[in-house]
Amino acid sequence: MKTLSITTLILALLFYLVDPTRACGEEVRVERSRPMMGTMVEITALGPDRDLCDRSVEQAFQEIEAVDRLMSSFKGDSQVSQLNRLAGKTWMVLDPEVLDVLEAAVLYSRLSEGAFDITVGPLLRLWGFYRDKGHLPSTQEIGQARSRVNYRDIEIDQPKGRARLKKPGMAIDLGAIAKGYAVDKAVEALKKKGIRKGLVNAGGDLYAFGRPEEKAPWLIGLQHPREREKVATVLEVEDRAVATSGNYERYFVLKGKRYTHILDPRTGWPIQGMASVTVMADSAMKADALATSVFVLGPQRGLALLNRLPGVEGIIVAEEGPGGKQLVPYFSKGLKGRVSLDF
Numbered sequence: 272m273k274t275l276s277i278t279t280l281i282l283a284l285l286f287y288l289v290d291p292t293r294a295c296g297e298e299v300r301v302e303r304s305r306p307m308m309g310t311m312v313e314i315t316a317l318g319p320d321r322d323l324c325d326r327s328v329e330q331a332f333q334e335i336e337a338v339d340r341l342m343s344s345f346k347g348d349s350q351v352s353q354l355n356r357l358a359g360k361t362w363m364v365l366d367p368e369v370l371d372v373l374e375a376a377v378l379y380s381r382l383s384e385g386a387f388d389i390t391v392g393p394l395l396r397l398w399g400f401y402r403d404k405g406h407l408p409s410t411q412e413i414g415q416a417r418s419r420v421n422y423r424d425i426e427i428d429q430p431k432g433r434a435r436l437k438k439p440g441m442a443i444d445l446g447a448i449a450k451g452y453a454v455d456k457a458v459e460a461l462k463k464k465g466i467r468k469g470l471v472n473a474g475g476d477l478y479a480f481g482r483p484e485e486k487a488p489w490l491i492g493l494q495h496p497r498e499r500e501k502v503a504t505v506l507e508v509e510d511r512a513v514a515t516s517g518n519y520e521r522y523f524v525l526k527g528k529r530y531t532h533i534l535d536p537r538t539g540w541p542i543q544g545m546a547s548v549t550v551m552a553d554s555a556m557k558a559d560a561l562a563t564s565v566f567v568l569g570p571q572r573g574l575a576l577l578n579r580l581p582g583v584e585g586i587i588v589a590e591e592g593p594g595g596k597q598l599v600p601y602f603s604k605g606l607k608g609r610v611s612l613d614f
């Protein structure tokens with residue numbers, strides 16, 4: 272009897288030592304948030320010890336910081352700001368990360384037939400989105416700014432690691448794609464450090480990997496487009512990105528009318544009639560760029576785009592009816608009948 276119990280004990284100890292899932296039972300969870308990229312960035316890492324989680328989360332924040340330093344339009348010394356100052360003049364040698372994002376941006380411009388266009392800089396400036404003070408421009412002003420908006424005038428020379436903006440007065444803005452890219456970089460950093468379960472959320476552009484609990488994936492609440500504290504639905508997410516573009520994120524109100532920060536490059540006007548677009552994809556950069564693209568395209572053309580891309584799903588909330596007061600949801604093929612929104 273005694274021998275048996277010792278054997279059992281040894282066996283149990285052996286099993287304990289080799290059991291690959293052992294970490295689950297005594298896992299630590301480190302959760303931090305910091306204001307970055309004009310939003311609150313939250314990073315969660317689950318792992319076998321606190322020190323590893325701490326170091327990984329710190330490294331992930333640094334990756335985001337580095338992306339912001341290179342790509343922010345609000346930092347005068349970022350590579351994006353420098354490239355804008357050289358518009359119509361000369362080439363600029365850029366970090367590979369910036370070139371990759373420029374190349375991806377041009378790809379999403381083509382995919383969305385110009386709805387997504389990072390050369391909207393002159394329009395954003397004109398409407399006052401850099402001053403945080405809205406201005407209703409004249410038709411003439413819009414026409415002038417619009418003549419400098421065209422993604423085809425971005426020239427990328429990968430072999431020489433450089434790019435240029437062909438026309439004077441052009442300006443790019445990576446606000447619709449850089450956050451997603453930063454999230455992907457942060458996730459990559461966490462994984463490289465050995466973290467297998469985690470979440471990086473840059474103000475609604477997020478990527479969740481692994482499972483926080485053996486039986487349950489990450490649960491991501493989607494904010495109600497009109498009521499900040501309310502959750503419209505909860506999505507189950509595992510090894511996937513979710514990004515949301517909303518008319519409630521940045522906007523100004525003039526004479527009772529709301530002007531959102533997402534512009535139609537073809538008309539030069541802020542998009543009307545859309546409350547929010549949420550896109551799920553295999554990378555946060557893709558989800559981010561597509562959410563903005565679909566926001567510009569609207570429900571019909573937006574759904575058509577989502578439905579023809581493999582592995583991509585989305586939820587569109589349009590503002591319809593008199594005064595745009597009615598919120599109307601549209602779902603991509605894979606979500607239809609599976610998700611409902613609580614308005």
Ligand code: AMP
Nearest residue numbers: 386387388389446447516532533534563
């Ligand atoms: P997001 O919140 O990802 O939809 O990005 C919105 C931001 O992208 C805006 O604040 C602008 O900086 C920029 N932007 C606005 N309109 C467009 C557009 N049509 N294509 C690409 N970027 C845009």
Ligand code: MG
Nearest residue numbers: 447559560563
């Ligand atoms: Mg976006």
